Amino acid sequence: MRDGGTGSGAAAGAAGAGRARRRSAAAAVAKRAEVRLPPLSPYGGGLDPDGDYDGLEFTNLDLRGEEGPGARFIDCALRGCGLDETVLRRARFVDCVLSGVRGVGTDLSEASLRDVEMVDARLGGTQLHGATLERVLVKGGKIDYLNLRKSRLKDVVFEGCVLSEADFGGAELVRVEFRDCVLRRADLSGVRMKDVDLRTVAELDIARGLDRLAGAVISSAQLLRLAPAFAAQIGVRVEDALD
Structure with missing residues (x-):
């Protein structure tokens, strides 16, 4: 009876440990941004440095070259706006939706994005270096040459988007998920990762890091595709044996 009790206790302990591991894995899933905007007032003006924008809807505005460093956007929607060379350095976005925005050279360096949804964006050379992203969803669209160097991403989900030559150099990624994305020629130099899920990336191409x-x-299939690069990283030469 004592032996049976010991076995039962061991089994129960193993089961408990398994449940704990599953709970731990579940806790590591990114907290997805869910933005529920209040009724918004239409806005048709430009941007001002340190401007306050609360409960406003920016629709199909050409904001190219506008300068709004330090601006604050709370409960706002930007839909179909042009952001070519728009300066939003150190801006804050809280509970905001950016849908169909487009532009080249948008400056969001050192910006703060919290509870933000970015949907179907078409951006190139966007500067987000030194930025903080928390509970952000990037869904659909295509972003080329995204600069996220030394940024901090926590609870961020990239879903169904194409990221071409994104630079994550020196960034910190915590609970970040890449779902059904294309991650092409990514630079991961100096990155620190914790609970980053790459398993469903459709194209995983790492240029550096x-x-x-x-x-x-990563998935087992991804591991097989990356095996030659891993071997080269540690100096292993792979050759078939001679007959």
Whole structure:
């Protein structure tokens, strides 16, 4: 009876440990942004440095070259706006939706985005270096040459989008998920990762920083595709044996 009790206790302990691991894995899933905007007032003006924008809807506005460093957007929607060379350095976006925005060279360096949804964006050379992104959803669209160097991403989901030559150099990624994305020629130099999920990335192409994947989870198929690069990283030469 004592032996049976010991076995039962061990089994129960193992089951408990398994449940704890599952709970831990569940807790590591990114907290998805869910923005529910109040009724918004239409806005037709430009941007001002340190401007306050609360409960406003920017629709199909040409904001190219506008300067709004330090501006604050709370409960706002930007839909179909042009952001070519728009300066929003150190701006804050809280509970906002950016839908169908487009532009080249948008400056969002050192900006703060919290509870933000970015949908179907078409952007190139966007500067987000030194920025803080928390509970952000980037869904659909295509972003080329995204600069996220030394930024901090926490609870961020990239879903169904194309990221071409994104630069994550020196960034910190915590609970970040890439779902059904294309991640092409990504630079992961100096990145710190914790609970980063890459398993459903459709195209995983890492230009630099392959050794910084500690803290990420990839699929077995991705591992096979990356195996030659991993071997090269540690100096292993792969050759078939001669007959």
